[in-house]
Amino acid sequence: MSKQQSTNTRPAATSQEAVLRATDLTKQYSELTVLDSIDLTVHAGSVTALIGPNGTGKTTLLRLLLGHLEPTAGNVEYAGPAVERPIGYLPQQPAFRPHFTVEETISFYASLLETPTDTKELLTQVDLYDVRNRPVEALSGGMTRLLGIAQSVVGNPPAVIFDEPASGLDPTMGTKAFEITAQLAERGTAVIVSSHDLALVERYADTVILLHDKQIAAQGPPQQLCQTHSVADLWEVYDAVTATETPQTNTEVTQ
Amino acid sequence: MSTIVSTFFALFKRELKTAMRTRVYYLITVGVIGLLLALTAGGGGAATGYVPTVVDLLLPLEVLVPVLAIAIGYRSVVSDLERGELAVLKTYDVPSSVYVFAIYAGRAVVLSVILGSGLLATLLLVSFSSGPDTSIFATHTGLDSPLLFARFIVLTLVFALALLAIVLLMSVAAQSTLTAIALAVGAVVLVVVAGDAAIILGLTDGWIAEADLLNALAIAPNSAYRGAVFETVIAVTAASESGYGSPITSVAGLFAWTIFSLISATLILHRRTV
Secondary structure (H helix, E strand, O other), X not given: OOOOOOOOOOOXXXXXXXXXXXXXXXXXXXOEEEEEEEEEEEEOOOEEEEEOOOOOOHHHHHHHHHOOOOOOEEEEEEOOOOOOOOEEEEOOOOOOOOOOEHHXXXXXXXXXXXXXXXXXXXXXXXXOHHHOXXXXXXXXXXXXXXXXXXXXXXXXXXXXXXXXXXOOOOHHHXXXXXXXXXXXXXXXXXXXXXXXXXXXXXXXXXXXXEEEOOEEEEEEOHHHHHHHOOOOOHHHHHHXXXXXXXXXXXXXXXX | XXXXXXXXXXXXXXXHHHHHOOHHHHHHHHHHHHHHHXXXXXXXXXXXXXXXXXXXXXXXXXXXXXXXXXXXXXOOOHHHHHHOHHHHHHOOOOOHHHHHHHHHHXXXXXXXXXXXXXXXXXXXXXXXXXXXXHHOOOOOOOOOOHHHHHHHHHHHHHHHHHHHHHHHHHHHHOOOHHHHHHHHHHHHHHHHHHHHHHHHHHHHHOOOOHHHHHHHHOOOHHHHHHHHHHHHHHHHHOOOOOOOOOHHHHHHHHHHHHHHHHHHHHXXXXXXXX
16 A cells, blocks of 8 residues: 555645544543543654553543543544544454455445445455455454554545554564554555553654653654663653553643 | 445445344244244144234243343444444444444344244244134134234244343443353343332332323333233234233333433443444
8 A cells, every 4th residue: 555556536645644533631530530641643644652651541531532432621623624434443353244255344344435445445444455355354363453443444434543563463463564664654644552561662653652651751753762761762762651650640742 | 325324334234244144043933933833833823813912922922032032142342332333433423322223133133033934944844734713814803813813923933022122221331241241130030020020019018000001011021022912912812801911011121121222322322342
């Protein structure tokens, strides 16, 4: 799905144009605060990676951005172009009707939109066109994830949210999933991805948001985060921030 | 075709396709046909006529229909919730009401085909094994007829679809497939057993007047179904006896259960997915 191959027809979102904006976002469950005063902006044409230890609210933040969860305080604003499907979503464990073929699955989702979808092109982009007649139950975990990615971009949404697209996949498939996120960003899509694979995040993300202790503990391009913390790679940034820093000593790196 | 209509049909078609590719539904259909034919043959009603067969099948169907409704409906929504499919569908702006009604319509067709096949097979068995007078279609009071059996089939399907709506409501409210089956069984037992028990209690305690009994029967699905079958099928052949139930109120009661359950399911689903 290179820039040259793409026949993207969605309204152009100028690169670095804000597509999603979260302001003072807080989520509490009874007395438990999961996220506290999160401010973030997701730009068109970039990959924003959300990292952090388990239980720091990554999935909660993604659900808030999707509008699937009501914030306790603050708000999420979609600032992208007016389209039929503003945000696409890949759940952590995408699951489909097992007896449906790959092509039937994508055709079903395409039929939910008025905007026509070229299913052949879509499946070719994620390397599933050759197995289009295979039932979903006969796909490998990696192929199912790729089908999930194809589903997430049906209708060319200006923003897509991927919840751990590489988890449980072999290195080749994990890399493939991240390559697609980068290619989507090249086309101008705002991609938000949560992941525990820091090597892939460092390689493909334009902006990294490190969640720790309910807040954004560090934010910026991977290289700048490394420079700021005087470390060699993102893993060491992660280690340094989650081991020593508290939310009061946030590291904010401006792009 | 508007977006809502096309979305409804896309979801509805997906339910039907899923059902057509699910082998267990074929096994259930064969099982239901076999069971109803065995009950019909074993009860001896088949040789006598359509109405005696209805009498033979009425009580077993009051048990079989809830079981089928649970089997076909308990996973209808909770599976999509567990798979995260509803979160995905929400990004396509699928309204909760369209989703609930489409899933219900799809499952309703499945349940109607399974139950209808069994009852139609029974109709055929009776038509081949009973006396010549049961082939008369021009019916009037006091005469057994296949039309009376057709009426019984329709009432049974209306009863089944009301129970399916209740089961679907439980599927929306459940947190997992296991809780869905527990809730569905609990809810069906509640409306089936507790409904009848409440009416009996109401009569004995006096908070249901005898004059209101026919309307009160329409409140619980089973008694509404039973009352409608007695009044519109069985009592027809015994002209002097009637007053088992109010057919219009009973059918209205079953429709009310269906609509109430589907609207409640829509509201709960809307709350669950924001």
